Amino acid sequence: xxxxxxxxxxxxxxxxxxxxxxGEVRNGYVRSSAAAAAGQIHHVTQNGGLYKRPFxxxxxETPMLVAVLTYVGYGVLTLFGYLRDFLRHWRIEKCHHAxxxxxxxxxxxxFDSEKSLRYTGNIIKDVINMGSYNYLGxxxxxxxxxxxxxxVLEEYGVGVCSTRQEIGNLDKHEELEKLVAWxxxxxxxxxxxxxxxxxxxxxxxxxxxxxxxxxxxxxxxSLVLGARLSGATIRIFKHNNMQSLEKLLKDAIxxxxxxxxxxxKKILILVEGIYSMEGSIVRLPEVIALKKKYKAYLYxxxxxxxxxxxxxxxxxxEYFGLDPEDVDVMMGTFTKSFGASGGYIGGKKELVxxxxxxxxxxxxxxxxxxxxxxxxxxxxxxxxxxxxTSLGKECIQQLAENTRxxxxxxxxxxxxxxxxxxxxxVPLMLYMPAKIGAFGRxxxxxxxxxxxxxxxxxxxxxxxxxxxxxxxxxxEILDTALKEIDEVGDLLQLKYxxxxxxxxxxxxxxxxxxxxxxx
Amino acid sequence: MATTAEQWVLVEMVQALYEAPAYHLxxxxxLILWIIRLLFSKTYKLQERSDLTVKxxxxxxxxxxxxxxxxxxxxxxxxxxxxxxxxxxxxxxxxNGKKCxxxxxxxxxxxxxxxxxxxxxxxxxxxxxxxxxGPRGFYGTFExxxxxxxxxxxxxxxxxxxxxxxxxxxxTIASAIPAYSKRGDIVFxxxxxxxxxxxxxxASRSDIKLFKHNDMAxxxxxxxxxxxxxxxxxxxxxxxxxxxxVEGLYMNTGTICPLPELxxxxxxxxxxxxxxxSLSFGVLGEHGRGVTEHYGINIxxxxxxxxxxxxxxxxxxxxxxxxxxxxxxxxxxxxGYCFSASLPPLLAAAAIEALNIMEENPGIFAVLKxxxxxxxKALQGISGLKVVGESLSPAFHLQLEExxxxxxxxxxxxxxxxDECMNRSIALTQARYLEKEEKNLPPPSIRVVVTVEQxxxxxxxxxxxxxxxxxxxxx
Numbered sequence: 001x002x003x004x005x006x007x008x009x010x011x012x013x014x015x016x017x018x019x020x021x022x023g024e025v026r027n028g029y030v031r032s033s034a035a036a037a038a039g040q041i042h043h044v045t046q047n048g049g050l051y052k053r054p055f056x057x058x059x060x061e062t063p064m065l066v067a068v069l070t071y072v073g074y075g076v077l078t079l080f081g082y083l084r085d086f087l088r089h090w091r092i093e094k095c096h097h098a099x100x101x102x103x104x105x106x107x108x109x110x111f112d113s114e115k116s117l118r119y120t121g122n123i124i125k126d127v128i129n130m131g132s133y134n135y136l137g138x139x140x141x142x143x144x145x146x147x148x149x150x151x152v153l154e155e156y157g158v159g160v161c162s163t164r165q166e167i168g169n170l171d172k173h174e175e176l177e178k179l180v181a182w183x184x185x186x187x188x189x190x191x192x193x194x195x196x197x198x199x200x201x202x203x204x205x206x207x208x209x210x211x212x213x214x215x216x217x218x219x220x221x222s223l224v225l226g227a228r229l230s231g232a233t234i235r236i237f238k239h240n241n242m243q244s245l246e247k248l249l250k251d252a253i254x255x256x257x258x259x260x261x262x263x264x265k266k267i268l269i270l271v272e273g274i275y276s277m278e279g280s281i282v283r284l285p286e287v288i289a290l291k292k293k294y295k296a297y298l299y300x301x302x303x304x305x306x307x308x309x310x311x312x313x314x315x316x317x318e319y320f321g322l323d324p325e326d327v328d329v330m331m332g333t334f335t336k337s338f339g340a341s342g343g344y345i346g347g348k349k350e351l352v353x354x355x356x357x358x359x360x361x362x363x364x365x366x367x368x369x370x371x372x373x374x375x376x377x378x379x380x381x382x383x384x385x386x387x388x389t390s391l392g393k394e395c396i397q398q399l400a401e402n403t404r405x406x407x408x409x410x411x412x413x414x415x416x417x418x419x420x421x422x423x424x425x426v427p428l429m430l431y432m433p434a435k436i437g438a439f440g441r442x443x444x445x446x447x448x449x450x451x452x453x454x455x456x457x458x459x460x461x462x463x464x465x466x467x468x469x470x471x472x473x474x475x476e477i478l479d480t481a482l483k484e485i486d487e488v489g490d491l492l493q494l495k496y497x498x499x500x501x502x503x504x505x506x507x508x509x510x511x512x513x514x515x516x517x518x519x
Numbered sequence: 520m521a522t523t524a525e526q527w528v529l530v531e532m533v534q535a536l537y538e539a540p541a542y543h544l545x546x547x548x549x550l551i552l553w554i555i556r557l558l559f560s561k562t563y564k565l566q567e568r569s570d571l572t573v574k575x576x577x578x579x580x581x582x583x584x585x586x587x588x589x590x591x592x593x594x595x596x597x598x599x600x601x602x603x604x605x606x607x608x609x610x611x612x613x614x615n616g617k618k619c620x621x622x623x624x625x626x627x628x629x630x631x632x633x634x635x636x637x638x639x640x641x642x643x644x645x646x647x648x649x650x651x652x653g654p655r656g657f658y659g660t661f662e663x664x665x666x667x668x669x670x671x672x673x674x675x676x677x678x679x680x681x682x683x684x685x686x687x688x689x690x691t692i693a694s695a696i697p698a699y700s701k702r703g704d705i706v707f708x709x710x711x712x713x714x715x716x717x718x719x720x721x722a723s724r725s726d727i728k729l730f731k732h733n734d735m736a737x738x739x740x741x742x743x744x745x746x747x748x749x750x751x752x753x754x755x756x757x758x759x760x761x762x763x764x765v766e767g768l769y770m771n772t773g774t775i776c777p778l779p780e781l782x783x784x785x786x787x788x789x790x791x792x793x794x795x796x797s798l799s800f801g802v803l804g805e806h807g808r809g810v811t812e813h814y815g816i817n818i819x820x821x822x823x824x825x826x827x828x829x830x831x832x833x834x835x836x837x838x839x840x841x842x843x844x845x846x847x848x849x850x851x852x853x854x855g856y857c858f859s860a861s862l863p864p865l866l867a868a869a870a871i872e873a874l875n876i877m878e879e880n881p882g883i884f885a886v887l888k889x890x891x892x893x894x895x896k897a898l899q900g901i902s903g904l905k906v907v908g909e910s911l912s913p914a915f916h917l918q919l920e921e922x923x924x925x926x927x928x929x930x931x932x933x934x935x936x937x938d939e940c941m942n943r944s945i946a947l948t949q950a951r952y953l954e955k956e957e958k959n960l961p962p963p964s965i966r967v968v969v970t971v972e973q974x975x976x977x978x979x980x981x982x983x984x985x986x987x988x989x990x991x992x993x994x
Contacts, residue, residue: 132652132659133860141648149649150641156607157632158640158869159833161624166948166966167608168624169601193835194687196859201689204956206589221858229721253583254576266585294580297588328588335860339650341686354589357598363951364714365689366829369866370607371640375649451657 050285052321057240057280057420062431062461063496070431070461077433127444128481130467131451135308135424136395137472138339138379144387145339145378149371156370164362172373180344183380184314185324188352191344192361193368195303195333196222198343201360203299204230206329207268212252214245214296215270218278223270223301232268233257239278242286245269249294267296273305273316273332277458277466279419279427281305284316288326299329307337308424313383313396319422337383340375342368395471399424402469402478409482414495418464426467428485428494435492436463442491446484597930598951607632610972612946619946620977622967627802627913628873628883629972630833636872643868651861655850659861669867672874673838677808678818681847682840685855686862688827689715691837692795694855695825696764697723698848699791704760707741707790709733710959713770716795717958720764729958732772735780738763742788761790767799767810771950771961773908773915775799778814782821791822801831802913806881831877834870836862883971887913890978891969897982898967903993904985907964916950916964917985919993926954929963932992937965939988945981 138145152172162168173191180189192198203226207213211232215223217239227234235252237244249267256263269291271282282300291298302315310318315332317324324330330346345355356362383392403424410417416429430436433454440452443465454463473481489495536544571579592599605613609632612621630636643665653659660666666684673682685691696719700706704725708716711732720727728745730738749756763785765776778794785792796809804812809826811818818824822845827837839846849856877883888911895910898917908915922929930949937947950966969978 129658131657134652139648139650139652141644141646146644146648150644153637153641153644153865157609157637157833158866159626159631159829159835160608161626161631161829161833162608162948163951164601165598165951166623167602167604167612167614167621167946169603170608171603171605174603194690194855194859196855197687197690200693221854225722225854229718250576250580254571254579263583264585266588295583295585297585333860335650336652339648339652341650341860341863350587350591351589353592353599356601357592357596358953360714360718360953360956361689363598363953365687366827366835369835369863371644371865372649372863449658 050289055281055283055420059278059280059418060416060429060497062429063498066431066496067461070433073433074460127447127449128473128477129449130469130481131449132470133304133336133468134339134470134472135304135337135399135468136313136339136379136383136392137470138337138375138382140339140472145375145382148378149375152374153371158369158371160367160369162366163364164356164367168367170367170370170373172370172377173367176368176373176377177344179377179380181346183384184330184346185317186330186346187349189344189346190352190355190359190362191334191342191368191373192359193342193366195335195341195343197361197365198331198333198345199223199301200226200229201365202331202345202355203227203268203270205355205358205360206230206299207232207266210257210262210265212264212267213270214248214252214267216240216272216275216282218275219270219272220276220301220303223272227270239275240280240283242283242290245287246290249290249296253294267294268299269296270299271301273300273302273309274420274423274425276304276425277427277453277464279417279423279425279466281309281316281319281420281423284320284322288322292326297328298326299331300327302330302332303343304336304425306332307383307396308399309422311396313337313392334372334376338376338379340372340379342372342376399469399471402471402473405475406467406469406478406482410485411497413482413486413489414497415485415489416497424469426469427464428467429496430463430465430494431461431496433463435494436465438492439465439488439494442488443484446488448481448484597934597949602948610970614941614946617941617944619941619944620973620981621946621970622973622981623946623948624970625798625830625914625968626833626970626972627831627887627968628833628877629970630831630873630876633833633873633876635876636833636869639872640865640869643865647864649863649865651863653861654859655856655861661861661864661867665864665867666861669871670838672871674840676874676878677824677840679824679840680843682838683846683849683853683856684862684867685837685839685853686835686859687855688797688829688835688837689718690855690859691827691839692716692825693719693722694853695823695839695849696720696762696793697854698852699823699845700725700760700762704762705745706762706764707738708764709766709769709776711769711771711774711961712764712766713795713797714953714957716764716766725762732769733774733776735777735784738781739784742784742790746788761788762793763790764793764795767794767796767803768912768914770798770914771916773912775803775813775909775912776810778810778816782816785820792820793823793825794821796824796826797830797837798912798914800826801877802884802887803911805884807831807877807884828870832870832873834873835866836870887969887971890971890973890975893975894967894969894978894982897979898985901986901989904965904989913969915967916961917967918962918964922962926963933963933965935992936985936988939992940984943984943988945984947985 160168176191177189180191181187199222207230209231213227213232213234215227215234215236217236235248237248252264252267255261269287271287274281287298306315307313309316312318317327328347329351331343333343334340381387385392403422407417407421407426410428418427419425430439436452436454440450443450450465450467452465458464602614608621608624610621610629612619647661651659670682670684674680685694692715700723702724705728706720706725707728707730708720709732710729728741730741763781765781768775781792794810799809801807803809806812811821819842823839823841825839828834839849851857891913892910895906898906903920904917905920906915907918919929933949937949940947947965947967950964952960954960
């Protein structure tokens, strides 16, 4: 049997509509009998050839014992917290964090919870950085980018002191916007001073009351804030689940606005390129197919994926081999792969003209600082290969190799890793609250800096350590890091994986479950 | 004994059955059969909603046409074509190819092209590179010369306990307000508040009560009304927070807020004051500490002071300062702080050096005040234009004395004045607003900004140029 479109790994006869003959297909999973003995299920997509390369994403299920122990751990933590609060209240234990002044206490407490953050004051040198979003390695203090930025700083100074529409539009900004448009393959682009603000200030300019926003479950806080500020109705679909999205689209068009049943003015789908907490990549071909079928608009936030995915670093659109014109609004940030700060939005000329006149940022907020602009220009030219060296191409290749190597080694060691095989964001599951702090400290003792995340940024039992790979990591650095991670993993008993890759977040979508719910 | 008691009860029941009248038994039998029938009959759905067939749904999906994603912008939209500035936006600025004197950038202390500031930024660039590649919580906090240092210096300069830095001026107040004020809290805000404050209030979902611009009597009336409401429901009042949000120097009107009365109201009605000092930081007060120093008020009475570093400090970013108890909360709940990359080190180093310069020459604030007074006096009495703003505000507006009736016409007239002034090498700009989004849209105006770098001769020339052009265009 020849392998089916999309490169699946089973050997069953494939029917025309992409279903496998006597295996079950649910949401793109195929239970292949060859591996049935080991109980393996892979995410394989066979949607009639939408995908030109295998899309391997896996979220291994939490082992039952670990889940129970994690809840117990949180329970103990909460009780301990109450005990210490009690001791502090009765002055048995000294209170270290700041308290409200006496004369201000007559007024209602300004906020309810008291959390404190203290710096430890220790200095540790020569730590391998596995936590910064430095995907292509442009965040360094030597090299051509830095020299160009230094020259521009001498000439232009640091600040701008005005908004884009008043007198803050420098010739550098126009140059940058043309370059960004060329890089992305769109008609025009516009840049902003802060990535977070790009989302929260432009989504309200695009949609308003009477429009519908369909947003992924795990979208970033800036997208959520922008959607809320716009005043449109927000509906959430399950993470990366295309059936859920299609169901919402169908219902929205057929039934219209709630109560009045008027048709929606516009429907905007908000997705991200790479989700930074899960390491998953959006199923862009399917989203674009759905968007075309139902005439919705697509807003793609490529904060993490621009520069990091794709053979020439053009992001998730190039990774899947799609046409940038299919995405209505391509948004991204310069903070991660370009080593600068700021954000951009690219798209058709009408879109960018509209944003130039109606975006909140263009009217009320300062434009980008000139040396930062120069850093972006130089690094973008380097990635495109226009500066005459092949440094850009090498960095991209190095990042892709690092990603595959690192993920493979960690899986072999037995850790539970979430996410797509090609994403440079690698979340390693820790689960228990005590291990969160312990992992961070142990790794720092061995001179490796990692980022550990817990509730509320992640679901309560799924706390994780997140590694961000970079093109600046050489194989030796990765090997050192892997050795230490292995050691700490054995010490803290983190190797939970039983190689049973059961889909966790993408539960098999049952048509009947939605039919019965009342609207 | 229990079984005999049961049997006894059973015997009684059977006897009662024999003794009951016939109709009673028949009625009960019918009822029991009816209940059994109801229990086993099929449930039916309410037929309110007629379910559409699959074909009808497909037709609806085919028919639906969305609006275009963005409406077409006419080619002559006043804000579509930006002025292009070649080179740095410093005192001598080149706008659209013309050399002009800059009366439009908020570069109050002239620190934009100060060589010391540039040198400090350059040193930081050589040491750290440009970006920080991470938020403050994930390896984005640099200590020496950068973030912690800047926060320390700002706190010391403003004589507060602590300060916190944001990487964008607009996001500072827009993230600070929702961190404290939640749904159910009450906020009293001035009606001339700037757009960033409006967005922060919208994100916080609190009850917003606008009071007339700088009208303390109106504010007191609203506070009294709220007090009466509170007495009706004291339990709710005990957990509701009340905030008063004002600006030091208002961006939209150029006036100063009456801070002493506000502090009195604060203690009388138990509210918190948030002060937005973007325009007054580095301008008012003997040492440039803002409105609190100008009026001589104890800074601990103000709960939060927020400012952006994009005006007097000529850098990028913003900060909030106040008591530790208040500011620490933002480190975990300020959205623009936790979820966004930190300030690039070169911008922070520039801000630190600018602070150094401010501390070393406290004389520049008096010089700036003098220049403001001078140009205010010179611009009085232009026929057709009136000056809006106080004499000590370095950023004020020139509005049309009589509007033509339509905002578009007004904007066109003012743009003609601005273009002609630009031809005579005075760079001005119109104050830009989002017409549909502002709560209280100010009338169209020309923004004039005074900086320490402008000489007296230049100020005089600007005033006379504006007078001539206004006369030519408006008459």
